Amino acid sequence: MRRRLLWTLALVPATLTAANAQAEAPRVADSGGITIERAWAGATPGRARTGAVYMTVTDHGAPDRIVGVSTPVAETAGIYQSSNEDGVMRMRPVDSLPIAPGTPIALAPGGYHIMLTGLKHPLGQGETFPVKLTFGHAAPVTATVTVERAGALVPTDHGAMRGHGMGMDGQTER
Numbered sequence: 001m002r003r004r005l006l007w008t009l010a011l012v013p014a015t016l017t018a019a020n021a022q023a024e025a026p027r028v029a030d031s032g033g034i035t036i037e038r039a040w041a042g043a044t045p046g047r048a049r050t051g052a053v054y055m056t057v058t059d060h061g062a063p064d065r066i067v068g069v070s071t072p073v074a075e076t077a078g079i080y081q082s083s084n085e086d087g088v089m090r091m092r093p094v095d096s097l098p099i100a101p102g103t104p105i106a107l108a109p110g111g112y113h114i115m116l117t118g119l120k121h122p123l124g125q126g127e128t129f130p131v132k133l134t135f136g137h138a139a140p141v142t143a144t145v146t147v148e149r150a151g152a153l154v155p156t157d158h159g160a161m162r163g164h165g166m167g168m169d170g171q172t173e174r
Contacts, residue, residue: 033061034099034135036143040155041116043125043147051123053077053114053131053145054107059099061138066097068134071145075118077131082110091115096136123147
């Protein structure tokens, strides 16, 4: 009995270390050919009807394009591009967004992003929700979006640090 207890206690630190390493490793939504990393949105005020989602999308296969976006938190979702024209910020919808193999495309504030219209409830900091991207050729990929603080220009724990957990839609997680 004592030997079994010592063996169990010896395994606890190794188990915790492995669990912590897995928790800190970036997880991505992956269809096999497309990966989505660092999906996030800013929190919205109480009566806001719009929001935006940002992420990095990488194509690991043949050239493709994002052709559709959906999420249960908004009536509609689509790809938009922000641009500065003569000092005035403009935003316009994009029918599809090409993705070149091996070249990550960042959907980020001030550029391409996913526009959510008709929010069904405010996006609260710390919440998560799914967003599904549909592609011209690759299988659809669903990622879990983490809501950051209102007005965030970058997610709080991305970049060189670990990534947010990305949900899968029957896809593998790594």
